[in-house]
Amino acid sequence: MHPAPSVIAFTTLSGLGFGLLAFLGLGLPPVSGWVAFVFFALAYTLAVGGLLASVAHLANPKNALKAFSQWRSSWLSREGIAAVAALLTMAVFAVALIFFDLRLRFLGLFGALLCLGTVFTTSMIYTQLKTVPRWNMWTTPSVFMMHALGGGALLAGQTRLAAVLLVILGALMVWAWIKGDEKGRAGSTLETATGLGRIGKVRLLEPPHSGENYLLKEMAYQVGRKHAVKLRIFALGLGVVLPVLLMLALPVTHFIGFVAVLSHLVGIAAGRWLFFAEAEHVQALYYGK
């Protein structure tokens, strides 16, 4: 699948932002006043920035508001609604906390659940696609959720908790890679795609056109697969191992925290790039890819 920068930025940044918001809703850390303002500003910048990046992915953004209408069937629509609900709920919580020194515990808890719900709905946009077997697994929501929780804990300064959550994230990432490699195209072949398997082995003799098209650009992306191993090492090393070591081995100063967050962000972005780039779509079979 084509790794669009807007979608990578969207899932990475908004995941982190909603993760941090969830922790703030739970009162971790128990900040108030201006310190709370800084935390909330950071969380909202990440979450809203990510969401805005996703709008850049649309070819016809003037109809974007209509995306709130189809929550009964569409995970993308549910995500939009969950995101707005989470941001509004947490905004009320944040205003009460910052300006009135009032901690609305139940509202915070409810907001935290909405934040995690938003990340879950984001992950389901990918998980629901049977056409991309590597995404169509329980590991996809788990990795997205643990990325939000681990990264959120890191940003919220919950050092020990962050280390534990990131280790779980790392294990899930490795498991998803192994299972994804095993699964391949989940039994779909050029023989099932054309129905010509009843004659024998099928190969593409001639593609329908000599040039590029939308389908090839979007769904037969092949650069990522060749660098898969390197990118996995980057994702695991920077996204998980280095931040965990920093959290556990050193006294965590603001600077160390900043390095850990930056490393995590770069690692997760690499992992997310690979998430798209190495995912194979069954329709590419028709092009012999």
Next chain:
Amino acid sequence: MTTLPQTTEKKLGLVIDLDTCVGCQACVVSCKEWNTSNYGAPLSDIDAYGAEPHGTFLNRVHSFEAQPETGCSQTVHFPKSCLHCDDAPCVTVCPTGASYKREEDGIVLVNEADCMGCGLCAWACPYGARELDEIFGVMKKCTLCVDRIYNENIPEEDRVPSCVRTCPSNARHFGDLGDPESDVSKLVAARDGMDLMPELGTKPVNKYLPPRLKDQPSEATLKPEHTDAKGLFAWLDKALEKL
């Protein structure tokens, strides 16, 4: 709503005969011609006369080669367009309500006034039947020529999809696949019509008729068989061989 109808009154669709398709691409051209000038935004071409021409098509013809265990391979020309699936995953993923399946005839359409160009429906389709138009930013797909089949302003024989009307080898058939008595349903039954990628559970309405088995096994004989030369030619053959 992008939820799918429980049942549709009719299941209009195509039956494509892989035995008779000659891969002439006439259906590709006629589809492009009709659909670029009628329903919805045109099908744009980019760099049409340049080095990297590309554009939007609703119907494309691939060519495959199937190799049986023994004997010659079989070349199969393979037109592919939207299969108007009963359980269309492209419809349910749509967040704006632009994609829908019609209750009256089962045609899957895109209401371009609602499409935001997110491309998720194209990801959900296993067949590569949807293409996002690069210039107009909306999703394009086969409409089963909905603006021809009910069109009383054109002669009756033209009230079929453009590709069907054009096909010179009669490899494309149009009709109600929900009615077991229809010509297309009988054709599917008689020729063992099949679904593409049935394992994905999309329940396509369009069916493909597999190529008929050869009546006699074919063997490749690409070696020249001129061993029976006599007289002057036998001498020439020998002489040339020695050179």
